[in-house]
Amino acid sequence: MKEIILKVTGMMCEGCENRIQNAVKNMEGVETVVANHQEGTVKLSLNENADISKIKEKIEDIGFTVEN
Numbered sequence: 111m112k113e114i115i116l117k118v119t120g121m122m123c124e125g126c127e128n129r130i131q132n133a134v135k136n137m138e139g140v141e142t143v144v145a146n147h148q149e150g151t152v153k154l155s156l157n158e159n160a161d162i163s164k165i166k167e168k169i170e171d172i173g174f175t176v177e178n
């Protein structure tokens with residue numbers, strides 16, 4: 111298992127955190143996802159089935175910007 115911290119801009123509140131968490135939590139290979147709008151981070155625990163680029167795309171598709 112791998113821990114990844116994405117820098118994500120555009121989150122303003124808990125609603126934004128929930129939007130990201132709900133969009134990502136059932137994706138292939140995602141064990142846990144915790145978004146924090148104050149830090150501007152999305153912390154992911156991923157197993158070997160995860161495709162990080164797809165996860166980033168998903169976050170961008172719903173209106174946020176992934177910086178790393």
Ligand SMILES: [Cu+2]
Pocket residue numbers: 121122123124125126127
């Ligand atoms: Cu919000």
